[in-house]
Amino acid sequence: MLCDNCHQNEAAVHLTRIINGKKEEIHLCEECAKDNAKLNTDQNDLSVQSLLAGILNNNFGFDQTKFYQQNTLEDRQSSSEFEVCPGCGLSYQEFASKGLFGCSQCFNTFSERLDNLFKRIHGNVRHSGKKVHYLKQQEATVIEINDLKAAMEKAVAVENFEKAAELRDKIHALQKNMEADGND
Amino acid sequence: MINNLSDQDWLNDSGPEKDVILSSRIRLARNFNDFKFPNQSSKDEKDALLSEMCSKLDFLAADYKFTLMEELTENERNILQEEHLISKEHLLSPAGKALFLNNDQHISLMVNEEDHLRIQILHAGLSFEHLWEIIDQLDDQIDARLQYAFSEKWGYLTSCPTNVGTGIRVSAMCHLPALSISGRIDNILGTVGKFGLTVRGVYGEGSGSVGEIFQISNQITLGHSEHEIIENLTAIIIQIINEERKSREYLVRNNFLELKDNVNRSYGILKYAYQLSETEALKYLSRVKFGLDCNLLAEKLDNNFFSELLFKIRPAHLNYNNDLNQNNLNKKRAELIRNKL
Numbered sequence: 001m002l003c004d005n006c007h008q009n010e011a012a013v014h015l016t017r018i019i020n021g022k023k024e025e026i027h028l029c030e031e032c033a034k035d036n037a038k039l040n041t042d043q044n045d046l047s048v049q050s051l052l053a054g055i056l057n058n059n060f061g062f063d064q065t066k067f068y069q070q071n072t073l074e075d076r077q078s079s080s081e082f083e084v085c086p087g088c089g090l091s092y093q094e095f096a097s098k099g100l101f102g103c104s105q106c107f108n109t110f111s112e113r114l115d116n117l118f119k120r121i122h123g124n125v126r127h128s129g130k131k132v133h134y135l136k137q138q139e140a141t142v143i144e145i146n147d148l149k150a151a152m153e154k155a156v157a158v159e160n161f162e163k164a165a166e167l168r169d170k171i172h173a174l175q176k177n178m179e180a181d182g183n184d
Numbered sequence: 185m186i187n188n189l190s191d192q193d194w195l196n197d198s199g200p201e202k203d204v205i206l207s208s209r210i211r212l213a214r215n216f217n218d219f220k221f222p223n224q225s226s227k228d229e230k231d232a233l234l235s236e237m238c239s240k241l242d243f244l245a246a247d248y249k250f251t252l253m254e255e256l257t258e259n260e261r262n263i264l265q266e267e268h269l270i271s272k273e274h275l276l277s278p279a280g281k282a283l284f285l286n287n288d289q290h291i292s293l294m295v296n297e298e299d300h301l302r303i304q305i306l307h308a309g310l311s312f313e314h315l316w317e318i319i320d321q322l323d324d325q326i327d328a329r330l331q332y333a334f335s336e337k338w339g340y341l342t343s344c345p346t347n348v349g350t351g352i353r354v355s356a357m358c359h360l361p362a363l364s365i366s367g368r369i370d371n372i373l374g375t376v377g378k379f380g381l382t383v384r385g386v387y388g389e390g391s392g393s394v395g396e397i398f399q400i401s402n403q404i405t406l407g408h409s410e411h412e413i414i415e416n417l418t419a420i421i422i423q424i425i426n427e428e429r430k431s432r433e434y435l436v437r438n439n440f441l442e443l444k445d446n447v448n449r450s451y452g453i454l455k456y457a458y459q460l461s462e463t464e465a466l467k468y469l470s471r472v473k474f475g476l477d478c479n480l481l482a483e484k485l486d487n488n489f490f491s492e493l494l495f496k497i498r499p500a501h502l503n504y505n506n507d508l509n510q511n512n513l514n515k516k517r518a519e520l521i522r523n524k525l
Binding site for chain 1: 298320331345408
C-alpha cells in the first residue's frame with residue numbers, strides 16, 4: 001500500500017481518526033508520518049478563541065441560514081446581528097468570529113447576549129468578588145446615608161427638629177457628592 | 185541587559201510543599217475605561233495607554249523596572265517567557281507592549297497583552313494566600329490611580345469572555361512523578377476537571393507531560409469570589425499532594441530496587457552525557473528530583489537544582505550569548521547539567 005500523502009513510498013504508519021463519530025483511515029510512509037504528527041498537534045491545539053467563536057456563532061438560537069432566507073437586506077441591517085459597538089467599532093459578527101471584546105463599551109452594546117455566553121463558560125452570570133474602589137466608596141456612602149436617615153426619623157419622632165434639619169442637610173450633601181462621582 | 189534572571193528567589197525549591205509543588209502563581213486581568221482593548225487598538229493608542237500608565241503609576245518606579253518589549257532582542261523576550269515572567273502572547277508582535285518587573289523578579293505587570301494589564305505574581309512552593317495578599321494590595325494601589333473597566337454585574341471586564349468577573353487565574357506547577365509512573369494520573373486529572381479546574385502538561389502534549397510537571401489552574405472566573413477560587417484550588421491541590429505522596433510511599437515500598445536503579449541510572453546519564461535534547465534532559469531530571477525527594481539517590485544534591493535547571497536548559501537561556509544550532513544546544517545543555525550535578 002502506498003502512502004496517502006506522497007503516493008511514492010510504502011505506507012508504514014496506519015492511523016485511524018474518529019472525528020465527530022466519522023471514522024477515517026490514513027496510511028502514511030515514515031517521512032510523511034513525521035510531518036503529519038506535527039500537523040496533527042497543530043490541529044489539536046484548539047484555541048480558546050476558536051472554541052468561543054463556535055459558541056458565539058451557533059448557540060444563541062440564532063439560525064444564520066434561516067435569518068438570511070427570511071429577512072430582506074433592510075431588515076438584516078436593522079437587526080442586532082449588525083450592531084456595532086460605538087466605543088471601538090466592533091460588530092457582533094466580528095466579536096463572534098474573534099471571541100474577544102474590543103473595549104469596555106462592547107459589554108453594553110452586546111449585553112443582551114452575554115448572559116447566555118457567560119452561563120455557558122462560567123455557569124454563572126453575576127460577579128461575586130472584589131469590587132473597584134469607587135463602588136466600594138459608593139457602598140460605604142449608601143450605608144452612611146441610611147444610618148443618617150434612621151437617625152433623622154428618630155429625631156423627628158422625638159420632635160428634635162433642629163437636629164433633624166442638620167441630619168437632612170448632611171444627607172443631601174452626601175447624595176450630591178455621590179451624584180457628582182457617578183458623573184465622572 | 186536581562187541576564188541571570190534565573191538567580192531569583194522565587195524559583196528556589198524552598199517553599200512549602202516543595203517536594204510536589206514547584207511554584208504558585210496568581211494573575212489578574214485588568215482593563216481601563218476610555219481605551220480600546222489591545223486587540224482593537226492601534227500602535228498610537230497602545231502608546232497613549234503606556235504613557236498614561238507610566239505617569240499615573242509612578243509609585244512603581246521605586247521597585248519596578250519598566251521595559252518596552254520592542255527594545256528587547258527576541259532572545260531576551262524568550263528568556264522572560266521561559267521563566268514564566270511574561271506570557272507567550274506577550275512575546276508576539278512586541279510593538280506597543282511593555283513590562284514592569286519588580287526588582288525581586290517575581291511580580292510582573294504586562295501592559296497591552298491580551299488585556300491592558302496583566303498583573304502576575306509567582307512564588308516557590310504552595311503559597312496562594314500570601315500571594316493573594318500582595319497582589320490584592322498592588323491591585324488596589326493601581327485602582328486608586330486609574331479607572332478600571334468594571335461592571336457591577338459582570339465584575340472586571342476583560343478582552344476574553346473566559347476571564348470576565350474576577351479576572352483571576354490561580355495556578356500551581358506540580359511535579360507528579362509517582363502518579364505518572366503508577367498510571368493514576370489520568371484518573372486524578374480527569375476528576376479535577378469536574379471541579380472547574382484545568383490541568384495541562386507543562387512540557388509535552390495532552391495530559392502526558394515529559395518532565396511529569398503539570399499546571400493546575402482555575403477555569404471559572406465569574407460568580408465565585410477570589411477567596412473561594414483560591415480555597416477551592418488549594419483544597420484540591422492538597423489532595424493531589426497527598427495522593428502523590430501516598431503513591432511515592434507505595435512505589436518505594438514495593439518497587440524499591442527498580443526505582444533506585446531507575447533514579448541512579450537517570451543520574452548517571454545526566455552526569456556523563458555529552459549531548460542532551462530538552463525532552464531527554466527533562467525526563468531524567470524529573471527522575472533525579474523524584475529520587476532526591478524519596479531518598480533514593482546515592483549522590484547528595486542541592487535541592488534547588490531542579491527548578492533552576494528547568495529554566496536554564498531551555499533554548500533561549502542556553503543561547504543567550506551565542507548563535508547555537510540544535511546540536512550545539514544539546515552539547516551545551518549536557519555540559520551545563522554535568523557541571524551542576
